[in-house]
Amino acid sequence: MSITVKAAGAGVTYVDQRAPISSLLKANLRKIFPDHWSFMLGEIALYSFLILLLTGVYLTIWFKPSMTDVIYNGSFAPLDGIPMSEAYASALNISFDVRGGLLIRQIHHWAALFFMAAMMVHMFRIFFTGAFRKPRELNWVIGGSMILIGILEGFAGYSLPDDLLSGVGVRIVAGIVEGIPVIGTYLMFFIFGGQFPGSDFIPRLYTFHVLLVPGILLAMIGIHLVLVFYHKHTQYPGAGRTNTNVVGFPLFPVYTAKAGGFFFVVFGVTTLIAAFVTINPIWAYGPYVPDQVTAGSQPDWYIGFLDGALRAFPNWESVIWGHTISWNVFLPSAVMPGLLVTVLIIYPFIEAWVTGDKREHHLLDRPRNAPTRTAIGVMAISFYGVLVINGANDIIAQAFNVSFNQLTWFTRIGVFVIPPLMFIATRRFCLGLQRRDRDLLLHGRESGQILRLPHGEFIEIHTPISDEQKAVILSKIDVPVMALPVATDANGVATPKLRAKRRRARWSRAYFGDNVARPTAQELEEAAHHAHEAHAHEVHAHGAGELADAGKDH
C-alpha cells in the first residue's frame, strides 16, 4: 500500500467513525459514467454556475446596492462630476479602481451568458435524445424550471449596475408589470416601493439576485445531480450497450480527472474571453436617467425572445367597464412565455401518455427514430428563433438596410408559418433517415464497385455494415400505434371512456403512424443470405479479373 493510500485511509477512518463515508465511497468511487461530448453541455452549465458563485462573492465586496444620489469622482474621467446612483458609481469603481475588478465583472457576465446557453443546449440534447423519459421526468422538470429561474436571475444581475441600458430594461419590466390585468398596478407599486423608479428597487433586487435565487438554484442543482447519480447516466446505443447496463469509465480516477479538468477548462476559457473581449461596458452607457435612452437598446441574448415578442405583437388594447387590458403587453410578455415554459415542462408526461410507455429508458433515442418528437423540438426552436431575431430587428434593419416595418411583419407572419413548415420538413427528414437505416441493414452500404456478371448484367456491390453500426441502428424501438377503439365490442358492450381512448389513438397514430418498421429477424436473415450470395459474385469476378491480367502478361 502506497503512502498516499495509507494517508487517505487514515483520513477516511477518522471521518468514517463520525459519519459513515466508506459505504458511500465504496458504492460510488468506481461508478461508471459513459463518455460522449454532448454529456459535457450540462457540465458547462454547472461549472459556469460555480464560476458565477465565486466571482459573484468578489463583486459583493465592492458593489453598493443603493440608489442614493452621489457625485462621481472616480478615475473614469468622462463621467467625473456627474450625479448618479451609488450602485452605478460602485460598479464603475469595480471596473476602474479595483485591480482585477473589471476582470471579475467580465468573467461574471460572460459566465452568465454561457450558463444560460449551456443550459439551453443541454436541454435540446436531453429533448432530442429522449433522455427525459422515465425515470428522468422529474429531472426534466427541475431543469426546465432552472432555465426559467436562470432568465430571471440573469436579468436581475444585468439590472443591478443601474446604467442607462439596464435602467431602460427595468423601465420596460415596470411597464410589463403594469400591463398585468387586475393586480398589475399594485404589483408594480409593491415591487418598486412606489412610483417608477423609486429608490427601493436596486436594494431589493440585490437580495433577490445574491441570496434568494442562487439559494434556490443551488438546491435545485443539488437534487438534479443526486438524481443523475441515482439513475446512472443514460448512454447512446452501440455495440455492448443495452438498456440495462452502462458502459464507460469509472468516476475515480478517469472522470475525476476529466470532469475536474473540464471545470478548469471552462473557467480558463471564460477568463480568457473576459480578458480579451469587453462585455457590458457600463461606463459607455452612462448612469440611468428616466428620460434618456440609447438607440439600439438590446437586452442580453436570453431575454431576446421576450423582447422580440413584445416588438412583434399587434397593438391590441381594450377597455372593458372602465378597465384597460393591455393585450399588446400582457400576451407576449407574460402569457406567451408562461405557455411556452408550461408546455416544455409537461412534455415528458404528454409523450408518456401518447406512447402508454411505462418502461425505464436508459438507452438514448436517435432523434430520427422519434420523428414527431424531433419535429416538435425543431418547431419550438424555430418559434423561439424567429422571436430572438425580431428582438434585434432594429439592429438587423440597420445592418442590412431593410425596413424594420417589413421585418416586424415578417415576424408576425413567420412566427406562425415557419414553425409548422419546420415541423413537416424535420419529420420527413427523420423518416427518410429511417428508410436509409433500414436499407443499410438489409442491403448494406454502397461500395462504389460496379460488377459485370457473366451474362452481361451490371450490379453494384453492397458491403454489409459493421456490427457497431448495426447495434446503433437496431436500437430503434418500434412503438406500436394504438388501434382506434370500437364503439361497441362483439358482445354489444359499449367501450368505456370511448372518446378519451379515440383521442389517444389519434395522437398515437400522428406520433408513430409513419414510422419505418425495424426489419424483422427473418428479413435480416434473408438479407444476410443475400449478402453472402453477392459476396460469392464478387469472389467470382475477382478471379476473372486475375485471369484477364494474366492474359495481358503473356
Add this chain to the structure above:
Amino acid sequence: MSSDHGKTLSTAEHGDEPAFPLPAHRHRLTDTSPRAARRAERQVAGMFVLSALLIVAFIAAYVAIPTSTFVNLGVIGIVQLSNLILGATFGLSILLIGIGAIQWAKKLMSDEEVTDERHPLGSPQEDRDEALAAFQMGVTESGFVERKIVRRTLIGALALFPVPLIVLLKDMGPLPGDSLRNTIWRKGSRIVIDVTGQPVKPQDMGVGTLISASPEDLNTIQEEQGNQNERAKASIILVRMAPDEIRSQQSPKGATWDYQGILAFSKICTHVGCPIALYQKATHHLLCPCHQSTFDLADSGNVVFGPANRRMPQLPITVDSEGYLVAQGDFQEPVGPSFWERG
C-alpha cells in the same frame, strides 16, 4: 449472431447479454510504448509547471500594472491593460491545469471501457409494503382519521398561517392612488431644455427642431432620492413644424394647444414606457428605440406602426408674459404605459 438481430435492445431484461459485444479494446501508443508514456508524462507535467509560472506572472502584473493604462487591440478595441494581462495569465494558468488533467486521463489512465449493470430503480416491494404499514400505524396512532374535529381545525389553522406572511408584504409600497394620472406640469410651468435648464422662447426653435424638455420646477422637487419619479413622468419633447403641416391635434374644439406650430408631447412611450427621441423630420414620425412603436406627431401623435396602442399625450402650451414657452396645465390623460385602472 443473426438470431440475436431481432432482439429489442432497449426492452432487454436485466442481465441480458447485448446483441453485439463491446468492440475489442485497442491499445493506445502510451499503453504499448514506455517512451510515448514518458513523453505524455512530460507534456502533462510541463503544463502544470507553466500554469504555476503564470500565477507568478499574474502576481507581478497585479503589482506592476495600474488600472489606468489602456491599449488599442485593433479589431478587439481599446481594452484595459491590467484586465488583459491579469485575465490572460490567470485564464491560461487555469486552462493549463484543465488541459493537463484531461491529457493525463486520456493518455495515461486506463482507457478500457467498463460495463456496469443497472438495477431496477425504486425500493424493493417489501420495503414499500413496510413503509406503507409504518405510515398506516402512524395514522392509526395519531387518530388523524377518526378525530375529525382535530384534523379539520388543524387544516383550518394551517390554511390561515400564511396570511400574516402575505399581509406583512403590504407595506412594500404605497398604493398607486392617482399618482399615475398626474404630473407636475401646472398652468404656467416654464418649459426648460433638459440638458441646460434654460427656458425656451419660440424664436429659439426653427422648423424641424426637436428639443427634450422638462418643467422648470422639476429642479426644486426633492423626493427621497432626487427627482427621478417626477422626471420619469413629466419629460416632454418639443417639436416645431410649419403650421400647415399639422393635420390634427388633440386639443378640443376652440382650444389651441400648440404655439405657432410648436407642439409638446410626452416623451414616455405609451407601450411600456421607454423615453422616445428618435424623430424623423420629413414625416414627423417619432420612433421608440425599444420596440419601434411609431407615432405621427403631425396627426395628434397617433400610432402609425408598432405595438403601442395609444397616441402620445399632448401637453397644451402657450407663452408667458416674458415670451417663454409654458404649459397651459397638466396632461389631459395619463402618460406612459397602460394600466388596469386607467380606463
